[in-house]
């Protein structure tokens with residue numbers, strides 16, 4: 028199968044795939060669980076913003092022979108013997124990442140975006156340093172200063188946010204906080220902000236106070252790869268990316284940085300924060316990066332954003348308030364308050380009907396985080412399955428009815444029908 032086939036070819040997602048003979052013999056209990064999970068996915072519509080559908084070529088690389096290889100270190104500088112082919116696979120991934128993102132340096136070893144953030148902070152900061160990042164209440168990731176995370180424990184975070192009027196990042200506030208607190212690093216990027224950060228403006232502010240600029244771009248990595256989102260790479264000292272979200276690769280992180288920081292970033296990943304890399308994941312990343320360079324993937328990225336715009340418009344039509352009035356990405360964050368339900372209740376009703384989305388605390392949310400006033404959805408998975416604007420318009424309407432009128436078995440039936448129609452397609 029060629030890379031192009033893998034992007035456009037069919038991919039079976041139903042339970043049959045998991046009834047592998049060996050697994051069924053060795054562990055029928057787990058085989059049943061996996062079959063049921065595949066069935067659950069086939070019967071419901073996946074709108075969780077960070078998820079996608081991993082393609083067959085990436086899955087093949089993930090379960091290939093590199094899964095057994097120990098390869099601590101970097102190509103040409105390993106602590107284990109027998110690494111020549113592992114080196115070649117990692118170099119493929121690194122070269123493809125550098126080319127795809129026009130990045131001077133790439134590190135493909137981080138096991139997750141959060142561990143890539145850890146390595147980035149380790150490379151640039153010392154414990155106690157001040158970091159300016161989007162506050163968690165306004166959409167910053169856990170790795171941007173949560174007290175439950177290493178970031179909030181080891182660094183002194185100052186949070187910026189979005190304006191109440193239009194939901195857009197308040198760059199005047201970012202600049203004022205930067206001047207006041209003189210951070211060592213500024214982080215731009217979010218888990219729920221549906222617009223692109225103004226990378227040039229962030230760079231200018233970082234330069235003014237002599238801070239590093241870290242792009243926390245895990246959500247939109249695939250859009251940047253496809254040229255659908257402006258790239259942070261020319262502006263940021265370090266870009267933290269994820270390979271499992273829109274990029275449709277293995278669950279994992281990816282670091283892109285300047286030549287100047289290359290050595291520090293590499294040492295901060297291994298040996299500072301990780302041991303041996305998962306070479307099967309590195310191989311899977313190489314495949315995903317090759318796929319992301321194809322016209323088929325770029326078309327997918329465009330469709331993903333077009334679908335999200337339609338979804339946002341449909342939710343607005345149904346009485347919800349999309350943050351910032353719409354989206355430039357795969358993400359839609361919407362206030363469900365006008366329909367008289369909480370985010371948690373919206374998530375419950377949609378889940379029962381087979382529409383898988385997440386409650387989301389909004390900036391200036393009057394509700395406690397456990398209830399929240401918003402929902403967050405993404406179009407990555409459904410677009411991979413081949414759903415388009417017609418389906419997303421319908422889905423927005425179904426969500427609207429569930430929230431305005433309450434549970435209705437007919438809605439659940441329609442969702443299952445939609446899900447089944449697209450379960451084996453991408």
Ligand SMILES: *Cc1c(COP(=O)(O)O)cnc(C)c1O
Nearest residue numbers: 139140141168217218243245246
């Ligand atoms: C998804 C995401 C993360 C975390 O990714 P993991 O791989 O789950 O650790 C971090 N930051 C941002 C902005 C994200 O969107």
